[in-house]
Amino acid sequence: MAEGKRLDFFERYLSLWVAACIVIGIILGKLFPGAVAALSQMEVSHVNLPIAVLIWLMIYPMMLKIDFSAILRVGDKPKGLFITLFVNWVVKPFSMAFLGWLFFKHLFIGLIGTQLANEYIAGTIILAAAPCTAMVFVWSYLTDGDPAYTLVQVAINDLIMLFLFAPIVMFLLGVSNIVVPKDVLFMSVVLYIVIPLVAGYLTRRILLHVQGEEWFNTKFLAPLKPVTILALLATLVIIFAFQGETITGNWFNIILIAIPITIQVYFNSSLAYGLSKLFKVPHTIAAPGALIGASNFFELAVAVTISLFGLKSGATLATVVGVLVEVPVMLSVCNFCNRTRHWFPLSVRNKA
Template identity: 55%
Template sequence: MEQEKAKGLGIFEKYLTVWVALCMIVGVMIGKYIPVIPTTLGKFEYYQVSVPTAILIWLMIYPMMLKIDFTSIVSAAKKPKGLIITCTVNWLIKPFTMYAISAFFFFVVFKGLIAPDLAQEYVAGAVLLGAAPCTAMVFVWSYLTKGDPAYTLVQVAVNDLIILALYAPIVAVLLGVGNVVVPMNTLILSTVLFVVIPLLLGVITRMFVVKQKGIAYFETVFLKKFDKVTIIGLLLTLLIIFSFQGGRILSNPLHIVLIAIPLTLQTFFIFAIAYVWARFWKLPHAIAAPAGMIGASNFFELSVAVAISLFGLQSGATLATVVGVLVEVPVMLLLVKIANQTAGWFDQATVSTVDKSVTFKK
């Protein structure tokens, strides 16, 4: 079995961290030295959502949506423990620990390095990140940890609904800003683009192929055609994102590092809470890993959009949300590695408690 796994591990998966680092560097260089590329791509934007980025995110998510059928979604929704962990960590813990950790570092640890006004803006950007759990990239992290795609979808759907009600009030309370304006068009459009559309495409494709060729062909032949699509989509997405932010990153090297420290600590802390809680509740690894990933990663599209609308494009808050993107990918890849290496912590007997309809083949 181990030999088969090693044999099946392609060059993309085996050296994913290297490819990610290269794409981030190349993206920054493009933004710095060939600004016409991000400038041109930036014109294809609707309600602050990049259309090219949305298309690439479809490439990442579509293969995972192919593995989902409606019966598996219903079965996942009937098992509430994973959802309880996700909702509790994301909405009762994460925003407040983000505020506490970022305030401690920016107001105390880095007091002599950052002006008070700028420190306040950095805390604001961190809070905007902390109050928005991931909706799109979590499908990638779930895929890399062999997470249950149906459960991941249910977790994302529930969080999207909660964001509509709680994001603005939480940000207002933590930042003391009474007139927080959440760009609802951005929020709704992002949900439709990154969840609804790829799900519908996946379901339609699945139904068509299964009807024409049968479920055996679909699982053993058709799905394998998309083995590398998710990884390629991730790398191309990073190229675009970092080409957009290349100038800002290169012009603030010290502050980039300072902002990255509390954001990184927060990411590990939130993942640990959800992951250990899932282990304590004896959930299978296919549910525990996505439960930890969804809180650890952030809905950076929404965070950046809100930061720009509240504080302006050149603000410290916006820079902090951009650093969130910079930090998230390498840190999440490390958490993916940790999750995969600790899969043995989860009692294999718990797998039998999960309905067979919510499992999938890799």
């Protein structure tokens, strides 16, 4: 990664924390089955209330970071944006659906069976159907990306997600012969995308107007950063408390799920990076674009799979595996982008 730049403590060891949550969750599930069962019954209309609160604590701070006025700069350097949108919405969900079908329905079917194959496909499709939001800023920073342009890419992707996430998920799951309750999916979109996005937008606008940008960033937004990570880890503990029996009996399945997810990350990042080089996009835009096209909004994916398929489902497990592999794989992509900076001539590195 760029010289002198490192992830902070929580982000640097996120995969380690996730692995620890697996162990803690399994232990708690075995030691306190009654308490875990009580948590599972706290539902309203297929929404688990403790999980919903934790998911909100994850997603709301992310939405606060998005400056939607950046969309006004959409006409600046459009090639990088078009490449990102092409990879995110035309290639990524469909390539993941294909890889899921190939690995789970064919290569691994003898190891996992038809039911788990369908659930893993569903989870990986939902994982790939929403582009990353918060972590993109970290990846952009580590590759010396253009922060203003990264903001434009994230803002536009979030708005597109409002309209395309549910239809893409429904289409791809339908093609895979997986039944999805439409009302539950759309409620998940409203609950985990629309409401946090609107709340984040209004909060940001009001506080910036009343208190100013410096206060907003240092006094309000900064303290919320660890809340997001802690809420994610708490969510994973609960999920793995429910998944304990499944994991201890089928721990090898986590490795199987990680294989197509990892392949898809490298495929989409390579595609976005290659297209950027082909169309002479500056490296400060090409590198973040490759990372946006590869990473996932796993917080949203976890929430939606829980609402659609339940805490104990293979689909939920698949999205959690996505969290487990995300950080080390994305760091390797960051490293590759930094090592290949010379592929982009000086004449186009900062060219419009």
